[in-house]
Amino acid sequence: MIRQFELVDRVKSYDPEVDEDFLNRAYVFTMRKHGTQQRANGDPYFVHPLEVAGILTRYKLDMTTIVTALLHDTIEDTDATLDELRTQFGDEISCLVDGVTKLNRLDLQSEHSKQAENLRKFVLAMSEDIRVLIVKLADRLHNMRTLSYLADPQKRRRIASETMDIYAPLAERIGMQEMKNELEDLAFTELNAYARDSVLARLSFLKDQGGDLVRRIIERLRSTLRSSGLDAEVYGREKTPYSIFQKMQRDNLSFEQLCDIMAFRVIVETVDDCYRALGIIHGAYPVIPGRFRDYISTPKANGYRSLHTSVLGPERQRIEVQIRTREMHDVADNGVAAHWSYKQGIDIANGHHYRWLRDLLDILEHAGGPEEFLEHTKLDMFQDEVFCFTPKGDLINLPRGATAVDFAYSVHSDIGDHCVGAKINGRLMPLRTLLKNGDQVEIVTSKAQTPSPTWERFVVTGKARARIRRFVRLREREQYCQLGRAILERAFKEEDYQFSEKAVENVLRDFKQTSVEDLCAQVGAGHVTGSAVVQAVYPATKKKRLSFYQKVVPLSRAKRRSASKTAGVPVKGLIPGMAVHFAGCCHPLPGDRIVGVVTTGKGVTIHTIDCESLEVFADTPERWIDVSWEVDDDLAPLHVGRIQVTVVNEPGALGTLTTVIARNGGNITNLKITNRSLQFFDIIVDIEVRDLKHLTDILAALRAAPSVSAADRARG
Known part of the structure; x- marks a missing residue:
């Protein structure tokens, strides 16, 4: 555990003008508030904020960040309040602590929802001050170092997954490569210990086989650069087990195919020296094509700058060489935190x-x-x-x-x-x-x-x-609103009432909606029925069957009804998945007798009147809607009809099938062979047609083709 004087000495080592009294007050406040609380490993709880502060002193962060680290759990885990912190430590530190603090007492249904809401709050906080993220990363790093003390394996995996999915990438985003590597390795240990051990075993085997190979390569590279008049620092760095495992998975490579398990870094004084070193290395060793990256002229989004190249280096070894200046090297390892070392921290704190x-x-x-x-x-x-x-x-x-x-x-x-x-x-x-x-x-x-x-x-x-x-959500809501309003107007009219928004506003609370538009959208989506709204507005109304909703009718009655004029719901110009769509089970076409069914979450689904799927809705007649086709012949959209064809298994049969369909004005959108034998193929074909008559003409032409044994409209 870091002692009080040790923490102060660490900060004073890079900031001699630090306010020692301020640091000491934060230290004492943390110890007093956490009191006798203990962590899972039995240590006093205040060890955790002290270790988090200690991690940040390694990056030479300013005093405000160190104090935030000391106080970061006081609001979440003690009786301390935000006002108390503001009074004792000021607005800046209280805001930073609030940004790091998770939302408590969330009335959410799942752990996933809580994680999402906390991330939302966290992103807003770090957009105001990036130090919120730096403290949070140090907090997560110490928690991961002590993860093994948690007894619940599911909780350990959840924390490790969250670290791998969110916190390690965030560390990479701000260039804190060392912290990102350690977070990934700790999470990898929990999530896939077997794979990590396998990679480590292979690395150990290579070291044993190669002996002092790395040292010899370093000496040769240093000698090559020195002989050309360039004095540079050269050392080797082994890639982390997770980065090796990730690359093997991503590129489908075996361990032996990796050429950058060991990266050699060349540190020089200036940018000119970087390109000079690159020229010397390329002149001395064969270059591996496609492996050169210039991150100096085009830095990464996190500010990373370096030259990367792969060559067939000393002793005919495929090696990766990274060339950078000392400042680039500091930023590569410490990212945003490195700016505080160069006294630029305040300039880049704004997220x-x-x-x-x-x-x-x-x-x-x-x-x-x-x-x-x-x-x-x-x-x-x-x-x-x-x-x-x-x-x-x-x-x-x-x-x-x-x-x-x-x-x-x-x-x-x-x-x-x-x-x-x-x-x-x-x-x-x-x-x-x-x-x-x-x-x-x-x-x-x-x-x-x-x-x-x-x-x-x-x-x-x-x-x-x-x-x-x-955009899709807004368009969907717009269509739900239009459909819902039409349903409500029709429902009110059938009960001899006039639909008015004022009347509906009085019952919004009954349906837990805040506006008439919201209620219309719920009706259009099928979550609320029109009859339920009418009954809520006029409770004394006698329940009678609304002619707007219909049960399945026999085909004989459907024929009689189809002769009469009925106002229909337009079914053209639709966006897939929006408020009105065609059923995939029966593929209705203009000319078919159709019915609409209000489907929860989808709006109205259009079926043919004899579709077998309608049996599922037989017990809910209030969801049925009378609809008919309203198609302008000049602007008639194309619809997809599905047919089932049996063709003779002979050369040219499929060509004949497609040619007949094309000559009759059909456009094939999908084709699937469902059964095959030595004599015949059964094929399902989706065709864009104008209406039922158009599809019937195509079927007649197919039946006349010598290669076609049978052709019918497909159902189901």
Whole structure:
């Protein structure tokens, strides 16, 4: 345990002007508040904040951060209050402590929800002051060092998973590489101890086989540089077990195929010396193609700068060499914390300086809730990056696997919302194109364009996914509101009442809604029925069957009813998954007798009147809606019809099938062989057609084809 005078001496070693009395008051306050509390390993609880403060002194953090570390658990775990901290230690420290403190007494359903809500609060706090993140990382590091003392294995795995998913990537985001490596290794030990032990065993075997190989390579590299007049510091660094394991998984490599298990670092004085050292090494040893990275001219998003190259080095060993200046080396290991060593801490404390953090705030603004924010945040915590350029030469850092849509949203949210195409290195390419290092990307936009729900299938950044989901969510709500209002107007009319928002406002509390629009959306989504709203507004109304809701009717009655004119719900121009959609079980087409069913969470689903799936809803007649087709022949949209075809197993049979469909104006959207034998193939085909008559004409033409044995409309 760090003693009081030891902590003060550590801080004074790099900040002689530190206020010792202030530090001592924080030390005493922490010990007094935590009192007799104990940790899982039996140590007094106040050992934990002291160790967290000790970790931060290694990074030479300012006194405010050290005091925050001492006090960081007092609000959460003792009877101390925020006002008490503000009175004794000032506004700045009380705000930092509040940022690190978890939300208590959360009325949430799951541990996952609590984690999401706490992360949301944490991101807001560190956007105001990045020192909140630094203290939190040191706190998590000490907790991980003592994780083995927790008795509950599920809790240990949950904490380790959270560390691997969120805190280690956050440490990487601010360049604290050493802390990130230790967090990953501790989490890896808990999550996959067998894999870690296997990697360590292989590393130990290589060391035994190679003897003093590393020392010999270092001497040869140093000698090569010195003979060319460049005095440099050279040493070797072994990669962590987790980074080795991760690379083996990601690139599908065996342990023997890895060429950068050991990285050799060359530390020089100036940037010019970096490039000079690179030239000397490339001149002395064969270069491995595709392995050179210049992070000096194009630094990583976390400020990391270095030259990376792989060569066939001394003794014909494939080695990775990293070349950097002393300052670059400090930033590479300590990241943001290194700036305090150079007396630049105050300048970079504001979290809004960091682009990745601004992107997290954008995700927070557009996410549908805390849990969705947690999902998108994990998506954004990538370590492998690609570097692309705008037409003006600005550098954009993106995760590996990013597409042109991710690039567009990274440049600006509005550009992403309105992108219609992308020129990659001067060539017009699809928006789903994967970007590579060095690509120059120009986004083509249109004011008429809106985000497509299909983009969510291929984007990889949390920011892009959050914006797309937000648009879909707003469009979905708009359609739910329109449908819900139509249902309510119809329900009121059938009871001989006039629908009015004023009347509905009086019963909003009954349905736990805050506005009429919210209630309409709930009705449209199928969570609330129109009859329930009518009964709530007019309790004395006699219950009678609303003609708006219908049971399944026999086909004979359906034929008679179809002859009469009925107002129908328009079923055209739909967005998949929105308030109104067609059932995939029966694929209704204009010309079919149809019925609508209010489906919870989906709005209205359109079925054919003889669809077998309707039996499921036979006991809930209030969910049935009379609908009919209202299609303008000039603007009739295409619909998907499904047919089942049996073709003879002979050359050209499939060609005949597709040709007949095309000649009759059909467009195949999907084709699946469901059964095959020596004589016949059974095939399911989805075809875009105008209406039922169009599909019937195609079926007639198929039945006339010599290669087709049978053709019928598919059901189910």
